[in-house]
Amino acid sequence: MRIAIAGAHGQIGLRLGSLLAGRGDLVVGLHRKPEQEQALRAAGVSPSLLDLEATTVDELGDAIDGCDAVVFAAGAGPGSGLARKDTVDRAAALLLADAAERAGVRRYVLVSSTGVDRVRDGATPDGMDDVFVAYLRAKLAAEDDVRGRDLDWTVLRPGRLTDEPGTGSVTLSDAVQYGDVPRDDVAAVVVALLDEPRSAGLVLELVRGDVPIRQAVADAVR
Template sequence: MRIVIAGGHGKIALRLERLLAARGDSPVGLIRNPDHAGDLRAAGAEPVVIDLESATVTELTEKVMGADAVVFAAGAGPGSGVPRKDTVDRGAAALLADAASLAGVRRYLMVSAIGVDKGPAPDAEPVWAAYVEAKKAADDDLRERGLQLDWTILRPGGLTDDPGTGRVRLAPEVERGQVSRDDVAAVLVALLDTPSTVGHVLELVGGDTPVDEAVAAVGQ
């Protein structure tokens, strides 16, 4: 499969690209900084340079044409301010959905964040509040597209760089907790292979269930 990954140099994206390449898929990583191309090639991915904050939908459609699926794993990053939470975490996600629809790429995986439907706490720091609101808006936009796309929204808990355990807890709502980026990437691969997960919003933390079993149980 040819999988186009927005935010291709992110920590989750690089792990996902390695997993996909290792099993013979063709991952394509969308990056803004051409200096990151070598890291993507080392992960087994094809780097494609495009700025999702300034690209037109036509330009992005050209990049995703012919893909079997797209994955939105981009983010403005911890050093960014309020405006970029909207332009990246919301705006770029919607742009990718528009481009996928135009290109005829139905499968769309969204990497979101746990608990965003509840919104930010009243006393939340402004940048964090903007992040939560942007993620919720992106998820809402995807859900409102109905049958235009075969979407799945994955909402991991607190992310760690610990080695993956291959065991998780995956459900529409789970108690807040942490999960390794390795395990998030493994769950994304399994979601790509599991049509029964289409139309589901799933929260993810570390747990006791093997990844393949946890994903296979969705929709049953």
């Protein structure tokens, strides 16, 4: 397969690119800064320098032309303000969907977050800071938009991300108890979802667990 990853320089994107390239897929890594190119090439990913907050749908469409799938793994990241939660976590995800439609790339995997339903209908959970509320609202808006498109989309909602080594086993379902999950396992689940056409049209939540990843995906699509 030929797969484009938005946010390929990020911690999940780089892991995902390495997994895909390692098994022989052609991976296009969309990234923001020239200095990120070396790490992408070392992972076997072909860099494509594009700032998702500044590029056009035509430029992005050209970058993903010929791909079999796109993955949105970008995020504004810790320390970013309210504005970038919207421009990255929402607007860039929608721009990638626009470009996918224009380029004829039907498969779209959106990495979102658990907890987005807590802010649906403008709700503000007690004790949650404004920036995290903005992050969840941006992710929710991206989900709602992508789910309304004529794409073979899958939404993956990981729990709290950790840098612990992946275990290869997870809990994956339409609703899970809140918990954490290693970024390694998130990347491996995205690979398994890309390989499973029946995951299209599903919203799945992900935390650490004891079910091997391939089995967890097979169970989730039944």
